[in-house]
């Protein structure tokens with residue numbers, strides 16, 4: 001992966017919700033490529049986070065694409081509500097969706113970018129038949145549901161495998177990783193083939209502020225590719 005091709009997607013799950021607009025604006029000024037919105041329903045994952053009203057509010061304060069990671073049991077039911085609120089892309093899980101292709105078609109019919117997410121225990125091979133229909137793959141590098149977890153190094157060979165599949169089937173597809181991305185793990189994920197890195201704690205959880213935290217992440221990637 002070319003270092004300049006690596007994009008950063010700050011996850012607002014780690015932001016200070018009382019200052020959300022401000023923090024997203026800071027991330028935009030610091031060169032974030034997109035904003036990652038984690039939606040959890042307390043059923044698909046054992047945690048509750050946020051819904052379409054947050055997307056609607058953020059739409060007014062940023063021009064960045066809002067990517068919506070749906071960790072919910074019935075993604076199809078909520079797509080239109082999120083589109084109306086201002087979501088630009090959807091990341092839907094392979095797990096628990098017997099009609100994934102239909103979900104992807106619905107997202108495309110709504111004119112939005114579609115991505116498929118696989119959990120740490122899910123093999124890359126499940127993507128083979130859907131890859132040609134999507135714009136993005138998200139490899140979870142922690143178990144979904146919570147921020148501030150440790151990156152699982154066992155996901156690195158899978159990232160490489162997904163990148164190889166993409167080169168065969170869908171060159172130009174984004175390969176994103178999510179969970180435990182920091183200055184130590186970002187270069188590992190990028191070297192394995194990820195070109196979009198989600199980071200929550202490593203962007204919003206640093207005392208030095210969002211811009212310095214993002215600079216540190218970028219520097220770690222640049223150093224590894226020098």
Ligand code: DX5
Nearest residue numbers: 011144145147148180200201
């Ligand atoms: C976890 C979420 C992640 C989370 C990442 O279920 O999908 O997007 O916010 O947080 P960090 O970067 O703190 O691991």
Ligand code: ZN
Nearest residue numbers: 038069178198
């Ligand atoms: Zn996420």
